[in-house]
Amino acid sequence: MQSRYWFWMLLSAPVILILLGWHMAIMHLEGLLGHMVSISAQPLAWEDVMARGRNVFVVTSYVLLLGAGLFHGFFGLRTILMEYWPGKAAEKVISRSCLVAGIILFSVGTYTTLTFHFFLPAP
Amino acid sequence: MPLMEFVIQRFNRETDSEPRWERYQVTTHLGMTVLEALHQIQEQQDASLAWRYSCRMGICGSCAMIINGKPGLACNTQVHDLNAPIVHVQPLSNFSVVKDLVPDLTPMFEKHSSLKTYLVRQDASKTEALEGELAQSPDELMRYLQFSHCTKCGACMAACPTVAIDSAFLGPMPLAAAHRYNVDSRDEGFEARKQKVSALHGAFSCHYAAECSSVCPKGVDPARAIQLMKRDLILDLLKLRQKSAPASLAPSPSAAKPSDDIPQAPEFTVKT
Numbered sequence: 001m002q003s004r005y006w007f008w009m010l011l012s013a014p015v016i017l018i019l020l021g022w023h024m025a026i027m028h029l030e031g032l033l034g035h036m037v038s039i040s041a042q043p044l045a046w047e048d049v050m051a052r053g054r055n056v057f058v059v060t061s062y063v064l065l066l067g068a069g070l071f072h073g074f075f076g077l078r079t080i081l082m083e084y085w086p087g088k089a090a091e092k093v094i095s096r097s098c099l100v101a102g103i104i105l106f107s108v109g110t111y112t113t114l115t116f117h118f119f120l121p122a123p
Numbered sequence: 124m125p126l127m128e129f130v131i132q133r134f135n136r137e138t139d140s141e142p143r144w145e146r147y148q149v150t151t152h153l154g155m156t157v158l159e160a161l162h163q164i165q166e167q168q169d170a171s172l173a174w175r176y177s178c179r180m181g182i183c184g185s186c187a188m189i190i191n192g193k194p195g196l197a198c199n200t201q202v203h204d205l206n207a208p209i210v211h212v213q214p215l216s217n218f219s220v221v222k223d224l225v226p227d228l229t230p231m232f233e234k235h236s237s238l239k240t241y242l243v244r245q246d247a248s249k250t251e252a253l254e255g256e257l258a259q260s261p262d263e264l265m266r267y268l269q270f271s272h273c274t275k276c277g278a279c280m281a282a283c284p285t286v287a288i289d290s291a292f293l294g295p296m297p298l299a300a301a302h303r304y305n306v307d308s309r310d311e312g313f314e315a316r317k318q319k320v321s322a323l324h325g326a327f328s329c330h331y332a333a334e335c336s337s338v339c340p341k342g343v344d345p346a347r348a349i350q351l352m353k354r355d356l357i358l359d360l361l362k363l364r365q366k367s368a369p370a371s372l373a374p375s376p377s378a379a380k381p382s383d384d385i386p387q388a389p390e391f392t393v394k395t
Contacts, residue, residue: 003321003360006353082323083289091323 009075012068019065026052053116066109074098127151127202129160131172132213134220142220145169151202157190157212158197161224174224181340184276188224189213194278196340215281228277234293235275238301238319243312244369258373263308270303270348272341279335279345291324295335295345298326302348305355309370317359326352 027043042048052058078098082091127149134142147164158176165172176186179198186197191211202210218226279295280286286294301320304310320326326349333346358364 001321002323002325002327003356006327007357007360010357079328083285083292083328086289086291086324 005075009072012072015064015068016072019061019068022061023065050116050120053113053120056117059113059117062113063110066113067106070102070106070109074102125151127160128209129164130209130211131161131164131224132211133172133223134214135222136220149202153203155202156198157188157200157202157210158186160202160210161197161212172224173222182274184274184278184340187215187276187278187281187340189216189281194281194338196276196278199340215277217281217283217286218277226277226281230290231277231280231294231296232275235297235300238293238297239312239315240297240300240304242304242307242310243315244309245311255372255375257309257370259308259370263370266306266308267303270299270343270345273299273303273339273343273345274341275300276340278338278340279343282334282338284332284334285328285330289324289328292328293320293325295329295349298329298352299335299343299345299348302352302355305352308367311369313355313359317356320352321356326356329353 030043075098078094081094085094129147129149130144131147132142133139133145147168149160149163151160158179161172161174174186174188174197176198177183178185181196181199184196187194188197189195189212190197190200191205191207194215197212212224214220214224215226218228218230221227273296275296277296279299283292283295285292298320301316305313305316329346329349331346331350335345336343336347339345355364
């Protein structure tokens, strides 16, 4: 079973690298990249945030980044905690706590992202 | 003959509650090993000093201990190579201590044997009957040769930061030994070992600090073995691991026809 988790963790790493890099480029490097490609000069402006929220590709990538990041992070946290507290009982508590926390955070994050896409009015 | 100070950790689990340090002055000479120094201390200063040793030549791995903070073999470490006026000697870390410099290696060997670190064959009854030798090419030999040099001294286990935290972690020696058999063309035990090495506290718990490889007195690279094992486990998960038929019995030397250009051996000079 660990092989399966490990495989998904390996797979999530390049997903995070690409999508987080893309996110960082758009949100924080507009001054640098704006000279080379067409990037908004005001990424935090209401119109720009709404425009991204309505874009299916952007919303999908945000949900994917959220899932990959949460899985990668919580799998790493679980590994560290299990080293300090080995044993069957601790294993169950740690695994289930990480799973529940991950599902809650993924639900909240996905709801927030989809809200932009489906529920907020067009500017 | 320069004098050197040896500071040795002493502990007797039957009488002491915690370890203590004791100092000894040792007259050293060029080429003197830490093992020789320990013998000199025992013979001339303190007969109660205990440590484990056997071959005195870096083969058996019995005398592994922490020398100036680094795991190594006492018989393989010359005191002048340490370049320090004081030599600190401790038992291997990450093990409980039986007495002085003697660690209790039982947990390591229990993990080692739990991984079926021997040739596993489906036709065991046939191969154990010694009907012949299992054929193996030089390339197949090279796949596991360096890992087979392990002497089970425990230096890698003492250096491993994961073993220090997670006592259930299988550790570099047992995992490297399991990989050594997994990649042996004569073996069919991958499936039998997979359950254990891919479980929690198995190969995937290795953080690749690679301290095990840096301290191994035989030049084995357990960290590499574990990373290769991780790769094999993932490839097996994806059904991409290359599987080949296990080595079959080679024809016995008597059944083979010698090449024509090999000259005949001379007659025995002593007739019986």
